[in-house]
Amino acid sequence: MSLSDTLGNPVDVRPQGQSFHITYADDEVAGRADFRDTDGERLFFHTEVEEQYGGRGLASTLLDAALAATAADGLTVVAVCPFVKARLEKDAGPVTWRKPSPDDLTWLRRHL
Template sequence: MTTPEPTVTQVTDAVPQHFAIKLGDTRAGLTAYVDHDGRRIFFHTEIGDAYAGQGLASKLIGAALTATRAAGKRIVPICPFVKAYVEKHHDFDDILDPVTPEAEAAVESALGRAR
């Protein structure tokens, strides 16, 4: 039996919005974001324990950042996975913005959390 190729899809009808990576019909992980003021603020990425070490986080984040560029948005990497990715892959340097208190507040506000 062969392992299905991973697919990445954008999920905009959920809170938080996110990109999901699936193997077949099984979700293996996600990277969550908030869109604010022309920026896509990535704040959380997770890959299920059963899928660790398969390079899925890199495939997921690469696809998510490519879609972000195509949407005309800039990237703010609050999430440590996304931050590590952009530090290694410089394809997105031209649309990369620093993490600011404003970006962090936008995430908290979108998730309904008080700071």
């Protein structure tokens, strides 16, 4: 699927280590969604778009692609990040998700 920002510029979302990165054609990273995987779950804990790229819809594009990839991987999303939680409460689509428990937060702190 072809992705673009709200100005029509092409972007790409791909996993990079324990994050999904959104980039422009020059491979400059414009934003990221950070996660940690454990026991069939993916804990998303931080989503950020660089200030100079704000207002282009990149956070939503990034998150939609990251969530689709997570669903395709058969993982449950644990929405630690407030942006991820708000997006999923609005429309989870095919994503299986849940809110974090205190144990999730303790585990995440140990693995950051």
